[in-house]
Structure formats: structure tokens, C-alpha cells
Amino acid sequence: MDEHLDRLAAPLAALMEWFRDAGLRGAVIGGVAASLRGKPRLTNDVDALVLEADAETLLESGTKFGFTPRIADAAEFARRTRVLLLRYGPGDIDIDISLGALPFEDEVTARSTWIRAGNVRILLASAEDLVIMKAVAGRPRDMMDIENVIRANPDLDVERIRRWVREFSAVLDMPEIHSNLEILLKRRTC
Numbered sequence: 001m002d003e004h005l006d007r008l009a010a011p012l013a014a015l016m017e018w019f020r021d022a023g024l025r026g027a028v029i030g031g032v033a034a035s036l037r038g039k040p041r042l043t044n045d046v047d048a049l050v051l052e053a054d055a056e057t058l059l060e061s062g063t064k065f066g067f068t069p070r071i072a073d074a075a076e077f078a079r080r081t082r083v084l085l086l087r088y089g090p091g092d093i094d095i096d097i098s099l100g101a102l103p104f105e106d107e108v109t110a111r112s113t114w115i116r117a118g119n120v121r122i123l124l125a126s127a128e129d130l131v132i133m134k135a136v137a138g139r140p141r142d143m144m145d146i147e148n149v150i151r152a153n154p155d156l157d158v159e160r161i162r163r164w165v166r167e168f169s170a171v172l173d174m175p176e177i178h179s180n181l182e183i184l185l186k187r188r189t190c
Contacts, residue, residue, distance in 0.1 A: 005035055005117060011046055011066075011088035011095060013120045018065040019050075024058075026050035027112035027125045029098070029133060031145075036117055037127045038148030045094040049125070051101070051109055055084050058097060066090060104132070104164055127153040132164045135181045136172075143184065150188045158185060 019026050030047025055078035059069060070087040071077060078084040084097040108129045115124050127149050134142040169178035
């Protein structure tokens, strides 16, 4: 595992054990995925996507693996935002669980693959799906992650990426999501 991710090895291992034990459909996304699918970078938390689970069930089942709520009203917050804010006790590592419900998120979990990072096996979103999620998020850090994932994965399914980004761009009425992605894709061929 890259030195930037070393301190996340224990929470990632616990997360994968929790997913297996509870039969959760999910995958690691965010900065950890960007580091493993693109270029290693510093990240202090773990982001994951989980399908077909509610906050209360996750809060209950996660406790035995060291995951506890990091805010008092975590279940209510998750109902409003679709994000469950947890903390992994040993090391006080923040864990953000996105509660997926969209067809795209179902595809993300179905297309995820197991990779080995050091001594930890991690179920990780595909490079294409990571680019799509990062394009929708659209922060400067996300744009850098997209560039790094594109560089590290020359055989990306660009049509899949474009199709989903166009759809999100239209639904969100944010044409800049699509145009920003196209700028990054154009740089790839230069």
C-alpha cells in the first residue's frame, strides 16, 4: 500500500470485512480510489458507496467492526443527505458512506473489482465510474484526480464516461460538468 494510504489500511480492512459479514453491496470510492486508480495522493478519510441499506441497519451492524457515528444525529442526517458519517475508532478515521439508490450507483457496485493494496484487499470502483463521480463532484481536487486516472488508465471506456456525465449534466442542469470533462478528455489526446 502506498505510504499515503498506510494509515487507512486498518479501516479499509475493517470496512471490507463489514461489507462481507453484513452482505453489503458496495465499493470504495473517493480519494482512496483516486490514489489506487490514478496517482497516489494524501487522503485522510475513506469514502464508500453502499446499496440497499438504511442508516439504522448500517449503524447497528458497523459497530462490531469499529464504526460509530461521528455526529449525534447520524441516521437523521443520512436520511436527508444520503451520506452516513462514521468514524473508525482505532485512529479516529472519518468514514463517509454514500447510500446509493440510482441505477448508476447500482452499476458502480456491479462493475467494482477487488484489488490488493499492501496486505488489504479492497473492492474498488472502476476507473471509469470514478471519473464519472469525480466529474459530477467537480471540485478542483476532483479535476486533478480525473486527470491522474485518465493518465494511468489509457484504455478507459470513454463512451461510458461521456454518456453518464452527459446524463448527470442534463439532470442537474449543470452543462459545465460535461464541458469540464471534455476539456480533460481532450488533454488526454494531446
